[in-house]
Amino acid sequence: MHSQGKRVPHRSAIEANNAMKIMTCPLNGPRPVSEFFYWGEMRPMPEPSTCSDDAWADYVFNRNGAPGVKREWWCHTPSNTWFIAERDTEKDVVLHTYFYEVEER
Secondary structure, three states: OOOOOOOOOOHHHHHHHOOEEEEOOOOOOEEHHEEEEEEOOOOOOOOOOOHHHHHHHHHHHHOOOOEEEEEEEEEEOOOOOOEHHHHEEOOEEEEEOOOOOOOOO
C-alpha cells in the first residue's frame, strides 16, 4: 500500500502492461506491432458481374464482428510487405503469418 492508502501495483505488473507487442512479418521477421497497418478481414469476393445486388452489398458493407480466429490483411509499412495474419480476435493473439497465394477458381 502507498502511504496515502492507495494501492500501488507490483512493479512486474506495471512492466507487463508496458510490454511491446510483436508481430512476425513473413519477410522481415519479428517487428513491433506499431510498424504494421491493419487492412481488414480477408473474405472471398463474389463475382461482380454475376452476383446479385444483395450479395454485392453484403460483401461491401457487412463484416463479421464475432470474436474468433480471422484471416486478415496486414502490411509491414517500412517495407510495404502485404501478408495474411491468422489472428484470434477474442484473445488478441496472432497465430500465424504468411504471404498471400492466389487461389485458383
